[in-house]
Amino acid sequence: RDWSSDVCSSDLRESLRYAHESGAVAVRRTTLANLGRLHFLTGEFSLAESYLDQAREISRSGSEQALGITESMARIYMAQGRLLEAEALLGAVEISERESLKSGGYVHRYTLLTKAEILGRRGYLPAAIDHFVEAWSLARRAGDSILSRSEEHTSELQSRFGISYA
Numbered sequence: 403r404d405w406s407s408d409v410c411s412s413d414l415r416e417s418l419r420y421a422h423e424s425g426a427v428a429v430r431r432t433t434l435a436n437l438g439r440l441h442f443l444t445g446e447f448s449l450a451e452s453y454l455d456q457a458r459e460i461s462r463s464g465s466e467q468a469l470g471i472t473e474s475m476a477r478i479y480m481a482q483g484r485l486l487e488a489e490a491l492l493g494a495v496e497i498s499e500r501e502s503l504k505s506g507g508y509v510h511r512y513t514l515l516t517k518a519e520i521l522g523r524r525g526y527l528p529a530a531i532d533h534f535v536e537a538w539s540l541a542r543r544a545g546d547s548i549l550s551r552s553e554e555h556t557s558e559l560q561s562r563f564g565i566s567y568a
Contacts, residue, residue, distance in 0.1 A: 421433055431457050435467070437453040439474055451478055458472070492520065511537045
């Protein structure tokens with residue numbers, strides 16, 4: 403951990419205290435989720451899991467926020483080598499109406515990427531590539547310039563594994 407993550411964590415905990423005092427559930431949920439993600443990035447997985455669990459408890463089931471929190475939990479499991487648990491957790495995330503997602507769905511894109519990574523690590527490369535290609539397609543539609551720049555990686559994966567997408 404470095405001083406910047408300590409300062410950020412301190413600020414977020416203060417924000418959490420104010421949100422709790424004011425009763426602002428949305429701010430509380432967002433702050434808890436951000437604390438969870440921050441602690442994940444610093445390798446403090448049990449603390450990250452605790453904050454994300456708290457955020458999930460006050461999220462509406464099936465909401466974008468709940469799905470994002472679930473994806474973050476799966477990333478923690480994946481970092482801990484708990485691939486089957488991560489896969490099971492994301493298996494419960496329904497990415498519905500993919501074709502009608504006008505915005506490309508940020509949560510959906512990144513959930514697909516996490517699923518692709520899990521599948522790839524488990525040796526299911528064609529399924530992993532399918533998920534990656536779908537995430538990339540949503541990213542292009544949404545104008546996600548960071549993710550959509552992965553086009554060359556998609557082409558490389560497709561040619562490497564002899565997969566073609568019309």
